[in-house]
Amino acid sequence: MKSSYxxxxxxxxxxxxxxxxxxxxxxxxxxGRNTCLFFIHQDKPADAMEYIDYAIxxxxxxxxxxxxxxxxxxVIRLQKALASHRLICxxxxxxxxxxx
Numbered sequence: 370m371k372s373s374y375x376x377x378x379x380x381x382x383x384x385x386x387x388x389x390x391x392x393x394x395x396x397x398x399x400x401g402r403n404t405c406l407f408f409i410h411q412d413k414p415a416d417a418m419e420y421i422d423y424a425i426x427x428x429x430x431x432x433x434x435x436x437x438x439x440x441x442x443x444v445i446r447l448q449k450a451l452a453s454h455r456l457i458c459x460x461x462x463x464x465x466x467x468x469x
Contacts, residue, residue: 382411397423405437414444 389404405420421441425434 386411386413386416393420393423397427402428402434409437409441414441414448417441418445 385407389407393404402420402424405417405424408414408417408420418438418441421434421438425438428434
C-alpha cells in the first residue's frame with residue numbers, strides 16, 4: 370500500500386493505479402475507499418465503479434456514498450455520449466472534406 374501512495378505522490382499515476390488495485394485485492398477493507406477516489410481523480414470513472422460499490426457496502430453508516438456512485442455513473446454516460454458525438458462530428462467533417 371505504501372508503494373501506491375508513494376507513486377501517487379511522485380505523479381506516477383499508471384503505476385499508482387496498479388499498486389492501488391493490487392493492494393485492494395490483498396486487503397480491501399484497508400484500501401477500498403481510497404482506490405475509488407484515486408480512479409475518479411485520474412478521470413477513470415468506469416474503473417472506479419467496482420471500488421465505489423465496495424466503499425458503499427463497507428462505509429460507516431453516517432457516510433452516504435450513494436451520490437458518488439450516481440454522479441460517477443452520470444460522468445460515464447456523458448463520456449460515452451461525448452465519444453459518440455465526436456465520432457459523428459468526425460464523420461460529417463470527413464464527408465464535407467470529401468465532397469469539396
